[in-house]
Amino acid sequence: MSDWPFLFDFARKHSPGRLALATLVAREGSSYRQPGARMLIGEDGSFCGSLSGGCLEEGIANTARGVLAEGKPRRIVIDTRPHFGCPGKLHIFIEEIAHALPARIEASLRERKGIAIVTGPAGTRIDTQAGADELLEKVVPPPRLVGVGWTPDLDPVLGFAAALGWECHRVLRDERMIVETPVVAGESIRSLAAPDFTAHFRPDPATAILVMTHHLATDLAFLREILPAGYGYVGLLGSRRRRETLLAELGSLGLLEDPSVTDRFHAPVGLDLGGHHPSTIALAIVAEIQAVLAGASAGFLRERIGTIHPQPQPV
Structure with missing residues (x-):
């Protein structure tokens, strides 16, 4: 970046x-x-x-x-x-x-x-x-993170992303919630219905979408619009069982025929960093998004063969 x-x-x-x-x-x-x-x-x-x-x-x-x-x-x-x-x-x-x-x-x-x-x-x-x-x-434009959710566990995710210089947005289900939601530095907050999502946030490879509504039907409504759209990363907070339930629904709608759709889908979301506190989970989520958007392996650098960074061309 x-x-x-x-x-x-x-x-x-x-x-x-x-x-x-x-x-x-x-x-x-x-x-x-x-x-x-x-x-x-x-x-x-x-x-x-x-x-x-x-x-x-x-x-x-x-x-x-x-x-x-x-x-x-x-x-x-x-x-x-x-x-x-x-x-x-x-x-x-x-x-x-x-x-x-x-x-x-x-x-x-x-x-x-x-x-x-x-x-x-x-x-x-x-x-x-x-x-x-x-x-x-x-x-190039910095990574853009759009969090779809209205619970406090999204706050540390957006906080980490803002510290990295990412463009941060939060999508709420109701305009009345906007005045009640604390703003993380640098983020924008808006209310959007699922069918309006892609028109407002046009897909590009540097945009990551994180769905954290904690409501199965709402997750499904947003994923129907988001998954096929071509964002660089789509993450879903929840268990493997929740993922499989939603994928079955999306598959029955014919939205998973392109294998790249599921390649971009990350659920359960995040890297395995250990820890269960919301801040630790947020760090794991943002670290995974960084790795995916950068095309990195997210492994230990001490195990990497060769130089850490590609050699630049001489000036």
């Missing part, structure tokens, strides 16, 4: 002041972050984002203040081996940017449209073509 969704609030809070953008454009050896990682820095040295595990950011912010003072971009190389023990070098490009850049990126992502950004010696621009010495980042 891109850093950009985490940077928009910082850019708004620092408007109309000047902003510097620091971009990790290349790396040598091992590094905590990958090329395309970004930071925004204000004139006062405050910053948002990270280019390392937290050990380099203050120094980068100080350099960015110099860039703002001089009015000239700067490319720096940080050797992480002598001081931090990480066997690598980071190539970082620091420049001043206009507020219009993050605003335009945010507008595109809000419409759930991707956008391409190029960073090179001349600065960062919105473009689909990059030169040999430039970094091309394809920014």
Whole structure:
């Protein structure tokens, strides 16, 4: 996932002041972050984002203040081996940017449209073509989680998702419930009937739907609309028996003839992380959604053969 969704609030809070953008454009050896990682820095040295595990950011912010003072971009190389023990070098490009850049990126992502950004010696621009010495980042909309439910056990799920920068929504059965429902930071709440669901939340591969109504007939009504629609992930809270009961009903309606429908269906929902507290269950659910949408195995990294991250192309 891109850093950009985490940077928009910082850019708004620092408007109309000047902003510097620091971009990790290349790396040598091992590094905590990958090329395309970004930071925004204000004139006062405050910053948002990270280019390392937290050990380099203050120094980068100080350099960015110099860039703002001089009015000239700067490319720096940080050797992480002598001081931090990480066997690598980071190539970082620091420049001043206009507020219009993050605003335009945010507008595109809000419409759930991707956008391409190029960073090179001349600065960062919105473009689909990059030169040999430039970094091309394809920014895609963040994962979107829509929780269908009105009980408190949905709160920690949306809380974890919001902390990850996901777009969060909650669907209730009755408009009268909206004023009584506490809002998790960043989420939207609305009342929708099952037949109206897909028209309001248009399906895309980065959207996850979680059905948690605790009511069998309501689960069935929403799954009839959601399962065949082509969302990237559909999860159902409940037991295997509940899943089989609902699948039998959906199969009798002819909604399961395409095998990809059941491939996207996760019930019982969540990874096996242990624990039975609502917060632990929420963590297991969000972890599974992250793995599915990212196409990851969700296994132990210590058992992975080869590098943890794919090797980036040199810039």
